[in-house]
Amino acid sequence: MKKIFVLDTNVLLHDPQAIFAFDDNEVIIPAIVLEEIDSKKRLADELGRNARSVSRLLDGMREQGHLHEGIVLRNGGLLKVELNHRSFVRVQEMFGEMTNDNRILAVALNYDMEEREKGSNTRTVLVSKDVLVRIKADVLGLEAQDYLSDRTVSATDLYAGYSTLHVHPSVIDEFYTYRFLSLKSLQLSMKLYPNEFVILRDEMGTSKSALLKVSQDGVRLEPLYLSNDAVWGITARNAQQRMALELLLNDDIPLVTLTGKAGTGKTLLALAAGLLKVEDEHKYKKLLIARPVVPMGKDIGYLPGEKEEKLRPWMQPIYDNLEYLFDTKKSGDIDKILMGLGSIQVEALTYIRGRSIPGQFIIIDEAQNLTKHEVKTIVSRVGEGSKIVLMGDPEQIDHPYLDSISNGLTHIVERFKGESSSGHITLEKGERSKLAQLAADLL
Known part of the structure; x- marks a missing residue:
């Protein structure tokens, strides 16, 4: 049975190729979606890149005909940019304000009403990654679903x-x-x-x-080749931590992924292994630690000072673990130690793009907040003789368009699980404290 899929803006900004993911059904892009994509095209981040990709894709399709009349896709489907279904009456009765989300809902609702009046069996489905839009659709009696085609x-x-x-x-x-x-x-x-x-x-x-x-x-x-000896003062406290250390210290495995709840020891184990390989064994020239600058909760805005001062609030979890490993006593000691060593670099992920990174032990923390494209960009930066560790908790997503399945960390775990050059462990038991474990389990 044929379906009509009405796409929300966030679907295209999440995956520019989404228009090809609905087989031979009809795909509708409301006109207001084009306006929203246009407002994002100048951004320098992932959203801006995807907005430009969608724009180029639609522009290339104009050669096949008029978008408002419908373009036949390579999979047999039909793509149409909708200009005529702009009656807002029914949605306005329910939600009042003429927001962009409500306009998209109106397009889907009008399509659904038309099909019902014709007595057609064709179903209209609104596809959105916005939970509240899907809830609104349900209130209106519309069928709505998340965009699932990119889930591995x-x-x-x-x-x-x-x-x-x-x-x-x-x-x-x-x-x-x-x-x-x-x-x-x-x-x-x-x-x-x-x-x-x-x-x-x-x-x-x-x-x-x-x-x-x-x-x-x-x-x-x-x-296992490694004994359970201490690594920079850190000893595995459970079987999964020992497995993680086995992967982290194996030079023949250049890609390691670690997932687990807060307090399971991901960051501490990775840092201990990195310090051993860089400072003691001199297997790598430098230890590079990075994490995406995605705040939890309301952003605190622009921060004063030099780059290091601006990044410190987001990098503090890394410094906390380094202070524990170096057993520092006073505030500021860790900065002196890192300045003296020179082989340990703590960076925001923004500054890794465009680089080639050979001969380094690279740790990417909070990787669950990365998209598939961002993970691809980062891993493709890894040069000869480097090892990269991506870790995070897929259940703690701060990115508006990602979830525990569609994020970059989960994607790379699934894609690389059959490769001899990679290894993965899910850490399950919290070792930070009994309170931390209870919080992770109960809250």
Whole structure:
């Protein structure tokens, strides 16, 4: 059954290729959406880039015909810029003010009413990433949905980076005897990925267990190479933290992703591993730490001072962890230490774009606030001999158009899970304090 999809502005600003995601159905872009896209095209950020991409895409389609009459898309669908469905009466009765959102709702509602009057079975669907717009549509009796085509996986199927297998105790004994297990001989019904960790447990219920890792070629299970010794004073407190350190300290894995709730140790483990590799082993020339400048809550506006002073409020979580690792006693000591070392650089993510970064240990914190394109831009900056660590909590999104599934961190975890050059771990147990763990679980 054919459908009519009316697109909100935020869908196109999130994914300029969204018009091709609706198969052979009719795609409607309300005229007010073009006005909103035009107002964003001069921005220097991701929204501005996407606004310009949409503008160029629509401009190229004009060669095929008039947009207000409809253009046949490559997937068999029909794209139309709507100018005539501007009656605002029905929506105004419900919501009053003639906002841009309400105008988009009016277009969708008028289309829906027309189809019903014709006795057609064609459904009209409003597609928006704005929760309140979808709620308003529901109040008006309109069908509305989020834009889901760019999601790589459902929320329940997110890759955790490790699996637990219950096996016969003889299998665990075989591992301890030969120090490896062939995946083929185990005849597993589930798929295991390169660098994925496996916890073997006795199916008979005893305490016998083993912690292993899938080899980079994905053909066998092998032991962890690292012991549980302290790394810059930090010792793994649970199995997932030990897995994370195994990935962070493995020079053959240039891309590591860490996810988990607040207090699970993501930042501290990554910084400890980076300091060991840069300061002690001299494997990398520099430790570069960056995070996106996305404030939680109301922005505090422009800050006075030099670049370092402006960035300090957003970079403070990084400095807090560095102060713990260096065991500083006084305020300001960490700045003196970092100035003296010269090999540790704390930056805002804005200043990484356009750079080529060879021979460095790179940590990107709060990566859940990055879009897919931004993650691609950052990882493609990584030069020869560098290692990059992206980490964050997909449940704590401060970006208006992202969620736990569509953000850049989740995207790269899913895209790279089958690659031998990457590894991922989801940290689950909070180790900051009992109160922090309770807050993460209950609040």
